Amino acid sequence: MIIVIRSLIFYVGMWLFTIPFTFVALCTFCLSPINRNKFISLWAKFMLKWLQVTCNLTFTVSGIENIPSSPCIIFSKHQSAWETLALQKIFPPxxxxxxxELLWLPFFGWGLAMTSPIAIDRGAGRKSLDQILTQGIDRIKKGFFVVIFxxxxxSKPLESGKYHIGGAWLATQSRxxxxxxxxxxxxxxxxxxFIKKPGEIKVIIxxxxxxxxxxxxxxxxxxxxWIEETMLKINV
Incomplete structure (x- = not known):
């Protein structure tokens, strides 16, 4: 029962902070894309701290020394909404x-749109690769790292889905x-x-x-x- 109550407190606090923060974030349109991104990422960093306070959920990172100083393509396992927060704290802008469609969501989507995402039409088929490449190279030139799920x-824990080619295509084309x-x-x-369980999430780079x-x-x-073999080690 205590886990349910803590999870509820987390969500209440999240929305109480998100709504006013979104309106402040919308006022950052005059900043450069990188600085605007840095400001909006404060939301994710606050949510991680709030998650620790309310749900006693923390994380550790191994391999931080593998993060380069210049932009690269990040391939991340995707299991929850948590990594969309944590990656903003772990990696550079x-x-x-x-x-x-995510950009159409009230508040969350509006703020997300301000971070210069690579938004694609999944129903476009082959054309979506062109969207990834064109927008991806533009963001890289602006100094951004690119995160690909x-x-x-x-996917659920211990499950592995198909790895789509878009991220690898961007990497090989941009070298x-x-x-x-x-x-x-x-x-x-x-x-x-809805439930957020207490514990320590392990991240390996x-x-x-x-x-x-x-x-x-x-x-x-x-x-x-590499990702799937490392997942087996984490899950032991």
Whole structure:
């Protein structure tokens, strides 16, 4: 019962903070994309602290030394909404590849739109790759890291979905390294669950995977193998 109450307090506090913060964030349109992104990421950092206070949910990071100083492509396991918060604290200013419908959500979507995301039309088929490449290169030139959830949607713990080619295509075309990320957030913040369980989420950042001289499917396979093998170690 206490977990339910703590989870409720978390959500109440989240919305009490999110609504006014969104209106403040909308006033940052005059800032540069990077500075606007840095300001809006304060929301995620506050939510992580609030999650710790209300639900006693923390995290540790291994491999922080593998994060480069210049932009790269981040391939992250996707199990919950938690990693969309934590990656903003762990990595430098970043943009995400996401479905454009998310930008239509009240408050959350409005703030998200201000972070310069790579918003794609999933129903566009092959054209979505062009959207990822065109927008991705533009964001990289502006100094952003690019976050890809290659499975496209959240998976349950111990499950592995298909790794789509879009992120690897962007990496090979831009000749940027891929940084793989594994974590076990799904055990504590399950997919589509109201409950937030107490504990310590483990995040592991792998060494960079060079995209030079690799085909997109080869790069995708290397990233998938590292992430899924590391997931098995975390889940033991």
């Amino acid at each position: 970043q943009v995400w590849v996401l479905k454009r 290659p499975e496209g949607t959240r 940027l390294d891929v940084i793989p990320v594994a974590h076990n957030a799904g055990f504590y913040w399950p997919k589509n669950s 792998g060494k960079s995977i060079k995209s030079k001289d690799l085909k997109s499917d080869q790069l995708n396979g290397l990233a998938k193998n």
